[in-house]
Amino acid sequence: MAPLIVWLDSIIVAFTIIMVASGLALVFGVMGILNWTHGQLYMMAAYVVFVINVQLGLNYILSLVVATAVIVGLGILIEKVFIRPVADKGFLTASVVTMGLLNVFLGVVTMIYGPRERAIPIPIEGKLAIGSTFVTWQRMTVLIISVLSLIALYWFVNRTRAGLAVRAAAQDKAVAGMYGIRVGRLFVLVMAVGSGLAALAGGLLGPVYSLNPSIGARPLNMALFAIVLGGLGSFKGAAVGGLILGFASVMGAYYIGAWWELVQFLLIMVVILFRPQGLFGKPLGRVG
Amino acid sequence: MIFVGVVLALAIVVPFIVPTPILTYLIPALLWAIGCMTWNAIARVGQFSMGQAAFYAIGGYASAMLTAPASFAYGGTVTLIFQWPVFVGVLCGGIAAAIVALIVGTITLRIGGLFFCIITLAFGELLRIVALNQPPIFGGGNGITVNAPAIGNWVLSGKIPFYFVALGAVILTAVVISRIDKSRLGRTFRAIAANQALAAHAGIQLMKYRVIIFTVGGFFCGMAGALFTHYLRVITPTVFGFTESILILLMCAVGGYYSAVAGPILGALVLSPVGDYLTSVLQGGKPFVFGIVVLLVAFYLVNGLVDIPTLVRRAIVKRRKSTVTA
Numbered sequence: 001m002a003p004l005i006v007w008l009d010s011i012i013v014a015f016t017i018i019m020v021a022s023g024l025a026l027v028f029g030v031m032g033i034l035n036w037t038h039g040q041l042y043m044m045a046a047y048v049v050f051v052i053n054v055q056l057g058l059n060y061i062l063s064l065v066v067a068t069a070v071i072v073g074l075g076i077l078i079e080k081v082f083i084r085p086v087a088d089k090g091f092l093t094a095s096v097v098t099m100g101l102l103n104v105f106l107g108v109v110t111m112i113y114g115p116r117e118r119a120i121p122i123p124i125e126g127k128l129a130i131g132s133t134f135v136t137w138q139r140m141t142v143l144i145i146s147v148l149s150l151i152a153l154y155w156f157v158n159r160t161r162a163g164l165a166v167r168a169a170a171q172d173k174a175v176a177g178m179y180g181i182r183v184g185r186l187f188v189l190v191m192a193v194g195s196g197l198a199a200l201a202g203g204l205l206g207p208v209y210s211l212n213p214s215i216g217a218r219p220l221n222m223a224l225f226a227i228v229l230g231g232l233g234s235f236k237g238a239a240v241g242g243l244i245l246g247f248a249s250v251m252g253a254y255y256i257g258a259w260w261e262l263v264q265f266l267l268i269m270v271v272i273l274f275r276p277q278g279l280f281g282k283p284l285g286r287v288g
Numbered sequence: 289m290i291f292v293g294v295v296l297a298l299a300i301v302v303p304f305i306v307p308t309p310i311l312t313y314l315i316p317a318l319l320w321a322i323g324c325m326t327w328n329a330i331a332r333v334g335q336f337s338m339g340q341a342a343f344y345a346i347g348g349y350a351s352a353m354l355t356a357p358a359s360f361a362y363g364g365t366v367t368l369i370f371q372w373p374v375f376v377g378v379l380c381g382g383i384a385a386a387i388v389a390l391i392v393g394t395i396t397l398r399i400g401g402l403f404f405c406i407i408t409l410a411f412g413e414l415l416r417i418v419a420l421n422q423p424p425i426f427g428g429g430n431g432i433t434v435n436a437p438a439i440g441n442w443v444l445s446g447k448i449p450f451y452f453v454a455l456g457a458v459i460l461t462a463v464v465i466s467r468i469d470k471s472r473l474g475r476t477f478r479a480i481a482a483n484q485a486l487a488a489h490a491g492i493q494l495m496k497y498r499v500i501i502f503t504v505g506g507f508f509c510g511m512a513g514a515l516f517t518h519y520l521r522v523i524t525p526t527v528f529g530f531t532e533s534i535l536i537l538l539m540c541a542v543g544g545y546y547s548a549v550a551g552p553i554l555g556a557l558v559l560s561p562v563g564d565y566l567t568s569v570l571q572g573g574k575p576f577v578f579g580i581v582v583l584l585v586a587f588y589l590v591n592g593l594v595d596i597p598t599l600v601r602r603a604i605v606k607r608r609k610s611t612v613t614a
Contacts, residue, residue: 097582102534106575111570213572224406224409228406228407259421268410
């Protein structure tokens with residue numbers, strides 16, 4: 001039986017994966033486009049926090065809010081300028097465009113801050129005693145904010161009119177449009193929510209891990225795996241996939257070290273082999 | 289045909305007229321061109337592989353393990369020393385990559401699409417982890433150091449002989465892929481890409497053809513990766529990663545993925561030297577410039593660089609017409 005701290009760590013990692021993955025899944029579900037810049041949004045949010053909190057010396061919470069706002073703005077800009085013109089040109093063209101953007105962001109941040117590691121000092125001091133172990137309040141903050149934001153996302157998608165429109169557009173854009181939903185406006189909304197979640201995750205985890213221009217790749221990969229594991233375009237899928245991956249990664253690292261990545265890959269392969277649509281996806285037409 | 293001849297003649301003359309530093313940019317470009325052609329061939333069946341660089345890594349490691357000299361290999365910690373000739377190693381690298389591609393393809397190509405994309409990505413990451421954590425076999429973070437390729441006593445140590453080896457590999461790949469593209473097999477591939485459901489109803493086994501091209505692609509990538517390893521004289525877990533897989537895709541996009549062979553080669557020849565140069569000059573310059581170029585091509589030159597002659601011709605014709613009517 002793993003110690004309590006490992007269990008807690010699993011939950012924290014799982015929720016941060018879910019945060020990134022649900023934003024990605026939301027954008028994919030509505031727009032039908034895989035936003036490869038999602039990880040870079042995470043990375044840039046961490047850098048905005050670094051600039052405001054460390055270089056300007058302002059409050060951490062303020063920097064988190066500003067970072068989220070900046071990245072949401074950037075997300076909307078990306079949608080309006082780059083994704084909208086290629087939205088109906090197929091998966092490949094949109095992927096190439098967002099991959100181009102990925103490289104631009106990576107290049108800009110590397111040119112400004114260099115490739116070396118940066119650190120944001122832990123802004124929230126103190127530890128919380130749980131039984132015989134301690135958890136830093138920073139990690140608890142990560143957990144609390146991610147849970148709250150996911151509850152907010154769930155409420156938004158399932159309980160508001162805009163959320164209803166999102167679900168309708170995810171099912172069929174053309175029909176949703178005929179029923180008077182402005183799908184274009186919805187794209188902006190979805191992109192804003194998705195980027196906001198990625199930015200929040202980046203800003204929260206920036207102080208926990210160290211910073212370099214390539215930290216965006218890992219959350220993106222984990223989010224993609226979570227989505228594949230859980231099923232494309234379903235929030236339940238993203239959540240369950242994130243939970244599985246979070247526990248698999250931390251528990252796996254605790255018991256078998258770096259080999260857990262092999263286990264993770266085999267896990268995904270087995271799921272794909274027996275349930276090609278993912279655990280919660282809609283059944284696909286079988287091929288071959 | 290004339291055009292191909294001119295390009296070939298140029299390719300043969302180039303190493304003797306340009307200074308050697310330029311060859312250090314050209315050789316990697318040629319080796320990336322092979323990966324680009326295979327990526328494009330797979331894309332022409334409607335599947336987007338994010339793991340072509342992984343097959344470079346497999347080929348590289350296979351060849352390195354089979355050919356590494358006892359004195360260099362793993363700091364002497366390993367007992368498996370084959371010391372096969374390099375060109376046998378390169379061939380085995382290709383075969384190893386093809387076998388892995390066959391296995392991975394058989395599992396993941398059942399669904400294809402986005403799933404295939406992400407699984408191939410995961411696969412590349414997995415290889416890196418395995419190579420990093422198994423020092424007795426793969427040399428860990430330091431990788432494996434290998435010899436320069438040699439035929440008998442003749443060592444291919446210079447840039448010019450290696451350029452011709454790389455050129456030969458590119459020509460071989462280009463010939464095979466363009467022959468496939470023009471054959472019945474190629475038409476089947478295009479049918480699948482154009483309309484899966486219709487192709488399946490016409491009696492085409494989608495799965496079979498997808499796996500065929502993925503395996504062929506794997507072979508050539510493995511071969512290119514092995515050559516790359518012998519060019520760099522070392523293979524480490526970070527040489528062929530996720531970034532390189534994306535790079536292959538971007539090179540194809542810039543060159544033009546609507547042409548089977550010319551586009552990918554052109555893309556690799558343009559982007560790879562620029563990227564290598566920028567890396568040596570400015571940190572972060574390479575991804576930045578690549579990103580800008582890709583965006584420009586994606587918005588203003590949808591069919592890639594190979595489309596420029598057609599566009600120019602069309603512009604000239606239009607101008608002539610407008611002068612006639614005026």
